[in-house]
Amino acid sequence: MNNAPVYFDYAATTPVDERVAQKLMQFLTRDGQYGNPASRSHLLGWLAEEAVEEARNELAELIGADNREIVWTSGATESNNLALKGVAENFEPDDCHLIISATEHKAVLDPAEYLRKQGYGVTVLSPDRDGVISASAVAESLQPNTRLVSIMAANNETGVLNPVAEIGALLADRDIWFHIDAAQAVGKIPVDVNAWQATMISISGHKFYAPKGVGALYVKRRSTLQLKAQIHGGGHERGMRSGTLATHQLVAIGEAARLAKTELTEEAERIGALRDRLWAGIADLGDVHINGGNAPRTPGHLNVAFGGVDGEALMMALRQLAVSTGSACTSASVEPSHVLKAMGLADSVAHGSLRFSLGRYTTAAEVDQAIDSIREAVPALRKQSSVAS
Incomplete structure (x- = not known):
């Protein structure tokens, strides 16, 4: 492992x-x-x-x-x-x-x-x-x-x-x-x-x-x-x-x-703080936002839309991180998340979204590693997309 x-x-x-x-x-x-x-x-x-x-x-x-x-x-x-x-x-x-x-x-x-x-x-x-x-x-x-x-x-x-x-x-x-x-x-x-x-x-x-x-x-x-x-x-x-x-x-x-009953309060506070640390580390990348960010959320969820980036490409660029696109794979295509679509997001935004979910064993060092990886991958993919267009 x-x-x-x-x-x-x-x-x-x-x-x-x-x-x-x-x-x-x-x-x-x-x-x-x-x-x-x-x-x-x-x-x-x-x-x-x-x-x-x-x-x-x-x-x-x-x-x-x-x-x-x-x-x-x-x-x-x-x-x-x-x-x-x-x-x-x-x-x-x-x-x-x-x-x-x-x-x-x-x-x-x-x-x-x-x-x-x-x-x-x-x-x-x-x-x-x-x-x-x-x-x-x-x-x-x-x-x-x-x-x-x-x-x-x-x-x-x-x-x-x-x-x-x-x-x-x-x-x-x-x-x-x-x-x-x-x-x-x-x-x-x-x-x-x-x-x-x-x-x-x-x-x-x-x-x-x-x-x-x-x-x-x-x-x-x-x-x-x-x-x-x-x-x-x-x-x-x-x-x-x-x-x-x-x-x-x-x-x-x-x-x-x-x-869970014994540790829930302390664990939720710790995980929530790590989630906020992750968001703070990538929020200034430009054209990024939290899907559902204005509503109350569980401590461990962070669903981020990255403008100008395809979620599948970003996930591949972040191979060292186990994350999810939230997309449903079919035999012929990759469809955007039905949840994000129901929220009114355009296909391009839904396709450019990743779900990060943190839990009991997530550490600050892992969050910092994720921040570094995202900050490296997103600008590189945007540059490639700009050159290709």
Whole structure:
């Protein structure tokens, strides 16, 4: 790993915290607690079940929930699918309208499009110039048969925070359920299911130093909601998500949640300061701006538009840094980010944008290295573009 690029892509995934990995390993091999949590006839099963429930408690405490409101899943994509489809399938298509935003992750956009093709009504809200979905925009789109509103807490590309507490308050007195994709929020900013007045919240472990392939859906107990299961076979997780529980994965996300709860405030301050240091080091390059920079954001996100530079070319010039363009590659072309396009950015600006995301292991030295690399690459690429034109 000595030749590995410096990592500035924590929004895509995080390395597993060593403390989390050590705990995970205790639930894999023969000298550990490898039992099936559903095996209630012997000690190994009991110990596994106890570990799973302890993890459920840890995650619940991180978000201010009751442990009975945590439904284990494989991650936010599954959670989002369960939330949207699990609500819609309670109704005939012409009796169910859903509201989402244009800046949602594909894990919400694609299930919503699937439901639209089945005949369900779907309204896709456009954000303001900073990428924010306002409560007033939600209010204006409500229909008599609106059953579910799904708005993300923090955008995966820009880090922009939506006013989910305000939206939750709007919907609280109505017979409308509220789902929040909080994959980019949990473990990074304070999350309180009661303050947000959410019915469901999607969580992804690998966004806060747990392994890939594990997550959860918070499902409010004091609600009229009855989710339709999307995976059948055994009735696990109170019938909402069947499948043998991966004890080692769940123990890991529980430990990651415990660490996040303990360290969140201090860590957010440190990461936010490093992000601001990175921006301060490149802000004077000229014709650069932060996408969504006028809105509240998560501490680790910095999505920068570099005028006169192609994002793919800049990313190649910054090979020593692991960053993201936010572009969606198709078989024939590279399309500009749907998030930046929804915010009203021109294709040229969207194509010239890079996402830098910082995290637990980012250092000041790495930030300074990134600043030096960017300050060298951007003028050189602009000069090449000027000569070519």
